[in-house]
Amino acid sequence: MVRPLRMNNADTVLFSLGSRSMNGWWFILTAFLFSIDAGGPAWALEFVADQITRIDRHSSRVTIFYRDEMWRLEHNRPGPVNVTIVRKDKDIVWHLLPRTKHFKTMPYDHEQHPKVAEELEGEVSREAIGTELLDGHPTVLYEVVVEAPGGTREGYYQWLATDINFPLKLAKKDGSWIIEYRHVRIGAVSDLLFELPMNYLPLERFDTSDVTEHKYPAM
Numbered sequence: 001m002v003r004p005l006r007m008n009n010a011d012t013v014l015f016s017l018g019s020r021s022m023n024g025w026w027f028i029l030t031a032f033l034f035s036i037d038a039g040g041p042a043w044a045l046e047f048v049a050d051q052i053t054r055i056d057r058h059s060s061r062v063t064i065f066y067r068d069e070m071w072r073l074e075h076n077r078p079g080p081v082n083v084t085i086v087r088k089d090k091d092i093v094w095h096l097l098p099r100t101k102h103f104k105t106m107p108y109d110h111e112q113h114p115k116v117a118e119e120l121e122g123e124v125s126r127e128a129i130g131t132e133l134l135d136g137h138p139t140v141l142y143e144v145v146v147e148a149p150g151g152t153r154e155g156y157y158q159w160l161a162t163d164i165n166f167p168l169k170l171a172k173k174d175g176s177w178i179i180e181y182r183h184v185r186i187g188a189v190s191d192l193l194f195e196l197p198m199n200y201l202p203l204e205r206f207d208t209s210d211v212t213e214h215k216y217p218a219m
Helices: 010-016 021-035
Strands: 046-055 058-067 070-075 083-087 092-097 102-107 123-134 137-147 153-161 166-172 177-186
Touching: 123 153, 137 166
Parallel strands: none
Antiparallel strands: 046 058, 046 177, 058 070, 070 083, 083 092, 092 102, 123 137, 137 153, 153 166, 166 177
């Protein structure tokens, strides 16, 4: 259940997250570390989670292994492609077909990037409007306004977990889509998860209609 905040501004919200000054400084330090550019590997965000995407009345679930410039999706649905490896650093996507031990290489699309940043692309304002416990994590619920490339403005709701500084849930204000992360485990992810298996061969002929691209809702 969402509990409305009785604060006047976001600064008061941040202050309430730590009852002692030391806790407040720890929160600020954590937020700073996660905001550092991904170019420094020591500060790269790495995690494993279950990702649920709901668009209109359709829902999908994948297990995601994430590092800033690369991520792996293990699909929980029938089909020829069981694993997708996205290498943003190489501008390519590999679809793995375990039954035949083949892979198909496709170009990377910017819309494929998971929405795991605290600040949304094109964000112009945010306001804390409540608190809620999600998947065992305390979160602050924000109402966020984003300006699209065409100049139009759209509203979103974002649930930011304060204990791990991670956006557990993001929903478009009109209710058309929701992205949620559950069982989030922050920590190092093995390099091997983002590499092609040694015994897989490239697939020259491949019907792309058999592949459901895991794109994220457009902002």
